[in-house]
Amino acid sequence: MGHKWQDILVSPTTSMEETITVIDKGALKLALVVNNDNQLLGVVTDGDIRRALIKHLSMDSEIQLVMHTTPLIAPPDTSRTKLLNMMNAKGLTAIPIVKNSRVIGLETLQKVMDAKRYDNPVFLMAGGFGTRLKPLTDNCPKPLLKLGDKPILETILENFISCGFHQFYISTHYMPEAIRLHFGDGEKWNVDIHYVHEDTPLGTGGSLGLLPNNLPDLPIIMMNGDVLTKIDFEQLLEYHNQHQPLCTMCVREDEYQVPYGVVEADESRIISLVEKPIHKYFINAGVYVVSRQLANTVSENQRVDMTDLIETAITNDHYIAMFPVHEYWLDIGKMVDFYQAQKDVMQGGRFDGGN
Known part of the structure; x- marks a missing residue:
């Protein structure tokens, strides 16, 4: 402002x-x-x-x-x-x-x-089949399903652009031509868009091995193409640069309420009884900042999930940081999530102009 x-x-x-x-x-x-x-x-x-x-x-x-x-x-x-x-x-x-x-x-x-401009590559995962959103995805890749008047992936792209990012890579597999036709080379948004294609699905981390070798020596922001969020990407990148981990994973606090009274016992003796306790935990938000060091460990056409890469890094005693997300976040995985996203965007919900 x-x-x-x-x-x-x-x-x-x-x-x-x-x-x-x-x-x-x-x-x-x-x-x-x-x-x-x-x-x-x-x-x-x-x-x-x-x-x-x-x-x-x-x-x-x-x-x-x-x-x-x-x-x-x-x-x-x-x-x-x-x-x-x-x-x-x-x-x-x-x-x-x-x-x-x-x-x-x-x-x-x-x-x-005079706005800030970041040369960090932004890698958007858009190759999934969107099986749980059938029949909507029978003839349209999930990233091109519209929220309001624009596709999911376009909303994600414009959020990054508004933060000053301009170098984008999109991974494709299912109906890649439709995605390329819509986004082109990014000229419409005054940014550069490049594509990497998975001939066979490579998991959530395998497409890192398809990125070109001439990327700038900067951390890569990697994000699933079905996540609608108001994460402050500038703050996320600043956090990663400050802590210098091998990878930063965005996490979201979630909770589960046990529907029964929970009994804690010492052998046959009950020592406590908690009625319907609430357990809080962090879940993977599907957004990462990946160091070049980690990205370089993925071979071309290697099938691997991001969680596997991160678990291996943790086993090898590498520093993996977490960035708690308090802003709006929605994983559009199921039909109910898609309808919620429609509501949030079209009816001026939490996503429209706020966290």
Whole structure:
């Protein structure tokens, strides 16, 4: 969000003279007209006020007579690439960020263009058959099933792009042509997309052996192509770089409630009784940061799961870190998960603009 965007908020009854002062002090070349609930009513620029003066409006006139009532806005978590395209197309220097009609921030052209850029490869696993989502996947690979108006994998891709990543690799097996046709070389998103193809399924880790040898000497962010999440990937990468493990696994806390009273005994003597206890544990979230050292241990066309690679590393006393995920996370493995994802995306649920 833009800095000090709250300083450019004005009420609809603010005079043009007062609004000019707000615009000048804010140095953002515009003011946002809002009501008492911060609902966006309009946007006004210095040019709008000057044009009003040409029409002989008084400087005491209320700004609601001058403002644009249908300004270009963007929802939270709009990718940086899309924001840049929107501003360039309309010749704008800023776009209000709006959720449920309320202003929650402002993205500026300068901030978007100065955004961080990461050269770390992002490896997206998209080769699965999606068997548990049949018949939806009979003629469509699971990564291309739509959530709202875009495929699952496109939502994942744009989340990474919004964090500054631009080098992508996609592993394919089932219906690879459809995936290649949709994403191409990434030009649509101003990023580079490359593909590796598994002639036979290689498990969740085997496709690491298909990556080219000329990758930059940087950790690889690896993610299953059926995970919808709001993980802060920048923070994840920073965490990995700080701790320098062989691999960082994202984990999600889950819990299970035993439906009975649990008895603890010493031989025949009961020493405690806990009614329906809740057990908490961490589960694999399907997102990893993989060091080049670990990736290089996978041979070409070797079938291996990520859990096997990690268990072997742990056995050999290598440091494997875990990164707890508190943000939104959903593994779209079953039909009920797919319907939940649809609800979260289309009805403004937890995934839309929040954790």
